[in-house]
Amino acid sequence: MLPIESNGYSVFFDNSLAELATFLRESSYSKVFFLTDLNTSEHCMPLIGKYLPELDNYDIIEVDPGEENKNIDYCIGVWQMLLDFGADRNSLLINLGGGVITDMGGFAASTFKRGIDFVQVPTTLLSQVDASVGGKTGIDLGSIKNIIGTFTQPKAVFISTEFLKSLSARQLVSGFGEIVKHGLIADRDYYYQVQKISPEEIPSEIIYRSVEIKNKVVTIDPFEKGLRKTLNFGHTIGHAVETFSLKNDSDPLLHGEAIALGMICEAYLSVKHNTLTENELNEIVQYIRKVFPDYPLHTSSFPAIMEFMKNDKKNSNGQIGFALLNAIGDCGYNQFIEEEHILQSLEYYQLVAGK
Incomplete structure (x- = not known):
């Protein structure tokens, strides 16, 4: 399947993780970070290692899974980790997860140092057909969903059905x-x-x-x-x-x-x-x-x-x-x-x- 062209970026299918490897090789990012939750660290990072064996210079920022954690407190934690790991404005954040990760990761990246690049690697069916495409980022405020956020486009989206095998x-x-x-x-x-x-x-x-x-x-x-x-x-x-x-x-x-x-x-x-x-x-x-x-x-x-x-x-x-x-x-x-x-x-x- 050919990539789908969106607002200034491509959505890759089929050999999308190989495309991610190509994207990283052809880019000149100073640092690469993965945002994951506990589930995607366990079930999805091994696939990243399989398809990107040459990628060894990166850091992982891990958060707890669940919509209840898509809030400003967790976002502050992501920003703090980016600072602690030495992220600069030429860094890349790879959001590896479902809708919570792609929403919150996109928001964290779009606001850190007034915006760093990010890509979406959606790992749930919901995030693949919805949350990863369209440039909406966001977090919840109290009980109100996605009320804080930005319209910021990712640099690319990489959709792999292999991730769906780990879902209930x-x-x-x-x-x-x-x-x-x-x-x-x-x-x-x-x-x-x-x-x-x-x-x-x-x-x-x-x-x-x-x-x-x-x-x-x-x-x-x-x-x-x-x-x-x-x-x-x-x-x-x-x-x-x-x-x-x-x-x-x-x-x-x-x-x-x-x-x-x-x-x-x-x-x-x-x-x-x-x-x-x-x-x-x-x-x-x-x-x-x-x-x-x-x-x-x-x-x-x-x-x-x-x-x-x-x-x-x-x-x-x-x-x-x-x-x-x-x-x-x-x-x-x-x-x-x-x-x-x-x-x-x-x-x-x-x-x-x-x-």
Whole structure:
């Protein structure tokens, strides 16, 4: 597969780690650093050693895994380690991990000494089809996801399906949520193609197509002024439920699981406030519930979920913003929905999920 060209950088597939070795040989960085978490240090760094045996002059900065650690305190730790290791403005940070690592690593690099170069080596399905492409960096502030960040493009992205072999079935299903979303918002035929595959056995062609879809959107609208907002389908409600779960559940929802719930709710709103048909809604709900686990969404949690939604960065003038479907494969944006109707969508989820 040919590299996908994005906003000033390339996304490599197939022999991507060999491409990373070439990239490093052809660069003149003074120092190279890897940002990893405990999981990627154990499962993914050995692959780096296999494909980059000549790379021996680097340092590893390791953080604890998990969304709860994507915050300013951990970011300060990354900055401090870069200082301690002698990083200068000609250094390179290689973010080796899932969405937490690529988001936080991109932010740390984009702000350290007013910006050093970084590349993304996404190791989860979710980060390969979503977080590593598009130039968004960010950390969470308290309970609000990705509210602090920059738009900064990496120097390159290297996607290898070999990393996916270390993932659990649940992690693969979570990443699959963004793949489903790409079909729903931009490519009806792709959506039906996706339905024929198992989340646990993702062909590389599917990852490639999802990156193509996202890349087309972010190339047209790199700073989320218009079309890029369609990528938020399922995320206004999904992010709020994800945050609620992180704060209240002993085994919190993964990102894709929360987005699946959000897509059901926002598909319901797409019927009520846009042109999605009832038949399409029923079809979407049936498929999503077939692939993703139901979540026990209790009415008592609604006020907290609404409060999280009110802090969403897509909001404007106190109104809660949504991307809603015109039809399967076609999405609109900048649609603002009243709280009463959002609550109705949560009640709809309770009804269809049988909770």
